[in-house]
Amino acid sequence: MMVxxxxxxxxxxxxxxxxxxxxxxxxxxxxxxxxxxxxxxETVDAALARGLVDRATVDLAGGVSGxxxxxxxxxxxxxxxxxxxxxxxxxxxxxxxxxxxxKTEIVNAMALLPxxxxxxxxxxxxxxESSGPEAADPALYRSRTFVLCPLPRTSQPxxxxxxxxVGAVGxxxxxxxxQRHDSLVATASHLPYLLACALVATAGTAASSDPAVxxxxxxxxxxxxxxAGSDVAMMLDxxxxxxxxxxxxxxxxxxxxxxxxxxxxxxDGEAVRAALSAIRAGRLRMLP
Amino acid sequence: MMVxxxxxxxxxxxxxxxxxxxxxxxxxxxxxxxxxxxxxxETVDAALARGLVDRATVDLAGGVSGxxxxxxxxxxxxxxxxxxxxxxxxxxxxxxxxxxxxKTEIVNAMALLPxxxxxxxxxxxxxxESSGPEAADPALYRSRTFVLCPLPRTSQPxxxxxxxxVGAVGxxxxxxxxQRHDSLVATASHLPYLLACALVATAGTAASSDPAVxxxxxxxxxxxxxxAGSDVAMMLDxxxxxxxxxxxxxxxxxxxxxxxxxxxxxxDGEAVRAALSAIRAGRLRMLP
Numbered sequence: 226m227m228v229x230x231x232x233x234x235x236x237x238x239x240x241x242x243x244x245x246x247x248x249x250x251x252x253x254x255x256x257x258x259x260x261x262x263x264x265x266x267e268t269v270d271a272a273l274a275r276g277l278v279d280r281a282t283v284d285l286a287g288g289v290s291g292x293x294x295x296x297x298x299x300x301x302x303x304x305x306x307x308x309x310x311x312x313x314x315x316x317x318x319x320x321x322x323x324x325x326x327x328k329t330e331i332v333n334a335m336a337l338l339p340x341x342x343x344x345x346x347x348x349x350x351x352x353x354e355s356s357g358p359e360a361a362d363p364a365l366y367r368s369r370t371f372v373l374c375p376l377p378r379t380s381q382p383x384x385x386x387x388x389x390x391v392g393a394v395g396x397x398x399x400x401x402x403x404q405r406h407d408s409l410v411a412t413a414s415h416l417p418y419l420l421a422c423a424l425v426a427t428a429g430t431a432a433s434s435d436p437a438v439x440x441x442x443x444x445x446x447x448x449x450x451x452x453a454g455s456d457v458a459m460m461l462d463x464x465x466x467x468x469x470x471x472x473x474x475x476x477x478x479x480x481x482x483x484x485x486x487x488x489x490x491x492x493d494g495e496a497v498r499a500a501l502s503a504i505r506a507g508r509l510r511m512l513p
Numbered sequence: 514m515m516v517x518x519x520x521x522x523x524x525x526x527x528x529x530x531x532x533x534x535x536x537x538x539x540x541x542x543x544x545x546x547x548x549x550x551x552x553x554x555e556t557v558d559a560a561l562a563r564g565l566v567d568r569a570t571v572d573l574a575g576g577v578s579g580x581x582x583x584x585x586x587x588x589x590x591x592x593x594x595x596x597x598x599x600x601x602x603x604x605x606x607x608x609x610x611x612x613x614x615x616k617t618e619i620v621n622a623m624a625l626l627p628x629x630x631x632x633x634x635x636x637x638x639x640x641x642e643s644s645g646p647e648a649a650d651p652a653l654y655r656s657r658t659f660v661l662c663p664l665p666r667t668s669q670p671x672x673x674x675x676x677x678x679v680g681a682v683g684x685x686x687x688x689x690x691x692q693r694h695d696s697l698v699a700t701a702s703h704l705p706y707l708l709a710c711a712l713v714a715t716a717g718t719a720a721s722s723d724p725a726v727x728x729x730x731x732x733x734x735x736x737x738x739x740x741a742g743s744d745v746a747m748m749l750d751x752x753x754x755x756x757x758x759x760x761x762x763x764x765x766x767x768x769x770x771x772x773x774x775x776x777x778x779x780x781d782g783e784a785v786r787a788a789l790s791a792i793r794a795g796r797l798r799m800l801p
Contacts (some may be wrong), residue, residue, distance in 0.1 A: 412726060414729070416712065416715065417712060417733050417734050417736075418733065419777075420737060427769045430769070431762075440687055446701050446702065448737070449740060453796045454793055455793075460789060464789075465782055481711040481715045497749055502745050504713045505741060507714070508713045508738055511720070
């Protein structure tokens with residue numbers, strides 16, 4: 226089987242929020258057609274008005290009819306429901322890719338799809354605080370890592386088509402096993418979210434005994450707590466579908482914070498300086 | 514005693530990094546003269562070249578001679594040394610203000626200054642990741658809270674002059690007791706720094722068993738860990754001079770994180786959603 230050229234394929238993006246809308250906009254013009262599917266008519270109208278898609282509909286069956294690639298760009302537990310129902314609607318050989326933030330449960334669900342479907346787990350490492358089609362930005366994926374989790378049944382041509390699609394939006398594909406992905410993002414993404422939440426809760430407790438704390442919140446607090454402003458429905462699905470890996474990451478973090486607490490408790494200036502310097506250098510290596 | 518008009522006073526800023534350089538630049542033109550004092554000749558040259566000050570010198574005694582206001586804009590433990598030495602150099606009635614991030618130890622040191630000096634603790638709630646006179650920005654203080662910690666001996670005219678100075682750089686004065694300030698900033702600033710550090714350490718541990726974690730670090734991790742890139746010398750002084758309040762804030766945070774961990778452990782979706790929603794709403798109230 227030949228790998229399809231991107232300009233020959235019909236792509237349907239299901240979910241036209243920040244992630245789906247941005248992907249559609251980045252692909253538009255590079256594929257034969259980009260169709261959008263949304264639950265609400267207002268989202269369809271907004272996506273058309275902003276030119277994110279060639280056409281859009283609230284009808285899932287109509288939207289995926291004739292598609293070579295279908296991308297599920299909804300919250301994780303919605304993706305799980307959609308995978309369970311979409312199989313019979315998909316054309317023969319159709320690549321079904323998702324953009325969900327956790328992968329083990331999704332790839333397990335994909336394994337149950339009818340044989341005529343080519344399933345592939347996906348997770349682009351990008352996002353922003355704002356959401357909805359209004360926030361969509363065709364540059365969102367540029368230079369970002371785009372994780373792909375092939376199943377044993379995923380054909381090489383289907384994977385190769387997905388790699389072209391990832392390249393077309395400017396991202397870098399990274400093939401990972403879904404369990405490994407979930408363990409890594411527990412540390413890289415989900416732990417930072419919980420820390421931001423616990424920091425806000427701590428400041429809330431402080432504010433209940435002294436409201437002046439609100440006047441002392443500067444850019445450091447704002448940045449460290451930013452993720453606590455994330456969409457709750459999206460984060461809830463992530464936490465519930467990656468619970469065990471996240472609990473492990475929390476344990477690992479608590480051990481690190483305990484260690485820092487102990488160093489500070491000694492008031493040994495040189496030991497504190499050494500710990501802070503090593504961490505600062507480590508961050509520069511991680512995020513050059 | 515009359516409150517001095519700002520245009521009549523001679524201000525000397527000791528330390529021409531981000532904070533001191535920005536303050537000098539914001540005051541220049543609004544005071545009779547703004548003099549800068551730095552330890553290194555290159556800093557003096559850079560401040561003059563960037564037009565941050567009217568004049569600059571490496572000579573502390575010469576720089577503060579004739580000053581109506583002297584502002585110490587160095588790291589906290591340097592401020593403590595400077596307070597111990599600067600008294601005899603200051604003109605009669607001179608206001609000595611500092612910009613240090615912790616206040617109890619500084620205000621205690623100020624209480625020992627010779628009687629002819631008018632001391633006042635200060636802490637503007639602003640900053641940025643970059644440092645040095647190159648990063649100085651006259652808009653840095655605009656719309657920010659500027660904490661002032663008067664001593665029992667601080668005269669009303671001296672405090673009123675400081676309030677004018679704070680207003681002249683666009684900041685909002687907030688009078689606080691030094692212990693209360695230190696307790697509040699432990700939660701608002703120093704805790705976020707330690708969380709960022711412990712997060713980087715956790716990711717470092719994860720990376721040592723699987724380096725792929727580095728490819729999955731996206732904007733969420735970057736923002737949550739940003740403070741771990743702060744200047745180590747500055748942060749070391751802060752941690753060592755506000756140790757007990759910071760340890761209390763860490764304990765409070767650990768209790769909050771434990772509580773979140775327990776809710777997640779139950780896998781009770783509605784309980785998790787309620788906790789995340791309350792925190793998200795709390796952050797919106799704190800940071801509108």
